[in-house]
Structures are given as structure tokens and as C-alpha cells.
Amino acid sequence: MKTQTPEQLIQKKCLPCEGGVDPYPLDAAQQQLQQLAGWTLTHDGQRIRKEWKVKNFMAGLEFFNRCAEIAERDGHHPDLHIEGYRNVTVELWTHAIGGLSENDFILAAKIDQLPIELQG
Numbered sequence: 791m792k793t794q795t796p797e798q799l800i801q802k803k804c805l806p807c808e809g810g811v812d813p814y815p816l817d818a819a820q821q822q823l824q825q826l827a828g829w830t831l832t833h834d835g836q837r838i839r840k841e842w843k844v845k846n847f848m849a850g851l852e853f854f855n856r857c858a859e860i861a862e863r864d865g866h867h868p869d870l871h872i873e874g875y876r877n878v879t880v881e882l883w884t885h886a887i888g889g890l891s892e893n894d895f896i897l898a899a900k901i902d903q904l905p906i907e908l909q910g
Contacts, residue, residue, distance in 0.1 A: 791818040799899035804864035813889025837883040847875040849907035
């Protein structure tokens with residue numbers, strides 16, 4: 791699994807995954823994450839996660855709507871969390887394989903391109 795730049799990842803489209811493929815090995819996931827600022831491994835390397843503190847509750851919802859549009863377009867859906875009215879988190883993994891696939895890194899790179907109103 792070759793490490794890709796964010797620019798390379800955003801040019802790709804998520805591919806349907808019905809299982810039957812191996813998840814990214816931990817070392818490959820760690821190398822790929824070095825290309826994606828702010829994303830961290832969670833759940834023993836089976837998921838990636840990024841957190842933001844947004845300006846207000848509505849800014850968080852607007853960001854999640856943008857995430858949802860990309861997710862629907864690519865057919866790969868993140869878990870979206872909002873806590874304390876302005877702490878937003880996106881978590882990605884490929885459910886069908888119980889771990890990380892290239893799709894997760896593609897979607898992470900695309901989410902990083904979205905506008906977001908951060909707390910000032």
C-alpha cells in the first residue's frame with residue numbers, strides 16, 4: 791500500500807467495499823496519516839478520527855452537511871459527532887472489513903478541503 795499525498799487522494803473516488811479485502815496494516819495506516827494533518831488512529835488502529843472546535847452549533851451542522859454531501863457522492867459514510875455544541879468529530883473506517891481501507895483516507899482528504907468556521 792503506497793502512501794499518497796492529499797492531492798492524489800482527493801482525485802480518487804471511494805470504491806464499494808463489501809468485505810473480502812484485508813484492512814490497512816497498522817504501519818501503512820500510520821504512514822498514510824502523516825500526509826493528513828490532524829487525523830489520528832483510534833480503536834487499535836482500526837479507525838481514523840479528527841476533531842475541531844467550531845464557532846458555534848450552526849457552524850458544526852453546516853460542516854456536517856458538507857461532509858454528508860461528499861460522503862453520499864462517494865458512497866462512503868463517516869460517523870459524525872457533535873458534543874458541547876461546538877466540538878465536532880469525524881470518525882472513519884470501513885465497516886465491511888472492520889478496519890481501514892483506502893476509502894477512509896480518500897474521504898479524510900476530501901473532508902480536509904471543506905470550509906469550516908472554527909472558534910476564533
